Amino acid sequence: MAVGGSVRWPIAVSVVIGLAVTACYGLQGGLLALLLAHAVGGDPDPRVMVQHIMPLLLALGAVLLARALLLWGAEIAAQATARTVKETLRGRLLRHLFDLGPGVTLRRRTGELQAILVGGVEALETYHSRYLPALWNAVLGCCGILAAIAAVDWPSAALLCLFVGGFPVLDRLWLRWRMPRTSGIFAALGALGAYLLDSLQGIVTVKAFGASARRRAVLADHAAALRRESMTTLAVTLMRTGLTGLVMLSGMALVLSAGAWRVSSGTLDPFAMLVTLFLAREAFRPLERLEREFHSAWAVGGAVAPIMEFLAMDPPVREADRPLPAPPAHDIRFEDVRFSYAGGGAPSLDAVSFHVAAREHVALVGPSGAGKSTVVALLLRFFDPDAGTIRIGGTDIRSLPLETLRSLISVVSQDTVLFEGTVADNLKLAKPDATDEEIRAAAQAAHIDAFIESLPLGYATRIGERGATLSGGQRQRIAIARALLKNAPILILDEATSSLDPASEQAIREALARQSGRRTTLLIAHRLSAVADADRILVFDGGRLVEDGARPDLERNGGVYARLAALQGAAA
Numbered sequence: 001m002a003v004g005g006s007v008r009w010p011i012a013v014s015v016v017i018g019l020a021v022t023a024c025y026g027l028q029g030g031l032l033a034l035l036l037a038h039a040v041g042g043d044p045d046p047r048v049m050v051q052h053i054m055p056l057l058l059a060l061g062a063v064l065l066a067r068a069l070l071l072w073g074a075e076i077a078a079q080a081t082a083r084t085v086k087e088t089l090r091g092r093l094l095r096h097l098f099d100l101g102p103g104v105t106l107r108r109r110t111g112e113l114q115a116i117l118v119g120g121v122e123a124l125e126t127y128h129s130r131y132l133p134a135l136w137n138a139v140l141g142c143c144g145i146l147a148a149i150a151a152v153d154w155p156s157a158a159l160l161c162l163f164v165g166g167f168p169v170l171d172r173l174w175l176r177w178r179m180p181r182t183s184g185i186f187a188a189l190g191a192l193g194a195y196l197l198d199s200l201q202g203i204v205t206v207k208a209f210g211a212s213a214r215r216r217a218v219l220a221d222h223a224a225a226l227r228r229e230s231m232t233t234l235a236v237t238l239m240r241t242g243l244t245g246l247v248m249l250s251g252m253a254l255v256l257s258a259g260a261w262r263v264s265s266g267t268l269d270p271f272a273m274l275v276t277l278f279l280a281r282e283a284f285r286p287l288e289r290l291e292r293e294f295h296s297a298w299a300v301g302g303a304v305a306p307i308m309e310f311l312a313m314d315p316p317v318r319e320a321d322r323p324l325p326a327p328p329a330h331d332i333r334f335e336d337v338r339f340s341y342a343g344g345g346a347p348s349l350d351a352v353s354f355h356v357a358a359r360e361h362v363a364l365v366g367p368s369g370a371g372k373s374t375v376v377a378l379l380l381r382f383f384d385p386d387a388g389t390i391r392i393g394g395t396d397i398r399s400l401p402l403e404t405l406r407s408l409i410s411v412v413s414q415d416t417v418l419f420e421g422t423v424a425d426n427l428k429l430a431k432p433d434a435t436d437e438e439i440r441a442a443a444q445a446a447h448i449d450a451f452i453e454s455l456p457l458g459y460a461t462r463i464g465e466r467g468a469t470l471s472g473g474q475r476q477r478i479a480i481a482r483a484l485l486k487n488a489p490i491l492i493l494d495e496a497t498s499s500l501d502p503a504s505e506q507a508i509r510e511a512l513a514r515q516s517g518r519r520t521t522l523l524i525a526h527r528l529s530a531v532a533d534a535d536r537i538l539v540f541d542g543g544r545l546v547e548d549g550a551r552p553d554l555e556r557n558g559g560v561y562a563r564l565a566a567l568q569g570a571a572a
């Protein structure tokens, strides 16, 4: 399935080695039977006896050594299979995750995605590296041993056939009857992981609202559900081991009884009975291994469905069939754009048309929920409009390769995201090959250079998960520096200076103003003071573009902008 044919060869190697191990067990059984036959009915002269037994003992030693080496080889082959599965499947899942883009977390909780990417991959890895070779080994190995027994004594082989065949049939019937729905543990694990991750990410909010006890109680419920699923499964598997053990012992006891009776009645050679008895044990060994590995086949039952559902999720945007090259100009045009989020009800943007000239500095303002960030999401093609067209430099952005489109745009979003690593690592996300001078120049423009230099290791200082060791304003300034370092022709600042003190905001505005002649800039802000330098202001309300003009004109018009300005003036 999701792994494709890439693991066929490693699995084939595992099967061949597994069969060689089974052959060793068979040889070992035959040699032990021979040794026993010599010990019981061999030559009475001890020297002759030793002459007969020594080669057998040496052969037995060689077989044991070969078996140990083969088991070692089998482990290496299993690990090679596991590695191939992990690399292939995780690579495919991660590619799909990034194709799905930011919208994916609206459809699946982060913890569930993590369970698919980690737990799901591990389940499939064990299934391919352990269970499938064991299954093939059980089928071929059992047939081989039964054929060897048949060559010595076919009635015993026929009798054993019934038990060897009955072993897996009874096992499956038992599991079908008793096993809980296979997705139980995987689903319970996913739910617990998702809730735990949610609680960890929101730990400050949880503490601030005194909700620790309530969250703990829900976590305990999830843990109890997982424990119940695990205990039921454990009980069923333990009873199953007893049941299959009974089948094996019954088969061997019957072969022994029938053999003993036939030896006493003179219809079976005692040596043939010994060989049959030792080999009978080996006929069940591949089945026991299969039973041991069965938990991975069972786990995969619960893991496959979420993985397949995840892979079946359609990316919200598709690459163009015939992509066009990057446009030489960088003006932005929205033409009668309408867009609703999936399940979002009323359109978040409706009949929106505007044009931002290349190198123009335009502000987007409006009340909360007016649709400003949605303009950015559509421009970056996280989603496609339901109607209308968005163009950059006259080219429909749906005709541009996604990578090309996104390389044209630098964004500082409302939720500043920094990653665990050094300050330099975070800045270089925008431009991996940036020189130290370029990094420093961007940091200076964002007024964060002096602060970074004051850190213990300067640009090499680690800033913790999500930049946890920094203040909100410091994080924002690093994000601005990162966007400037990218040096893309279009710059979008979505509430990028909301956490800054007025002096820092003023300084950054001046820095941006110095650069504004070089790139097309869209600036989203609630504080109207932040949009003072804009050439033009687009005012959104309820998903519609309601005003478009220079600041003095909008103030005179007495519309939404004038109302917002009056409110902020009154509040100031």
Ligand SMILES: Nc1ncnc2c1ncn2[C@@H]1O[C@H](COP(=O)(O)OP(=O)(O)OP(=O)(O)O)[C@@H](O)[C@H]1O
Binding pocket: 106, 341, 342, 343, 344, 348, 366, 367, 368, 369, 370, 371, 372, 373, 374, 375
């Ligand atoms: N992922 C989403 N799924 C469904 N609806 C959404 C989603 N994101 C935004 N919306 C809705 O779309 C509308 C526009 O949201 P948007 O974030 O563009 O507003 P905004 O003007 O940027 O608001 P703010 O100034 O508060 O950031 C809102 O009604 C919002 O509830």
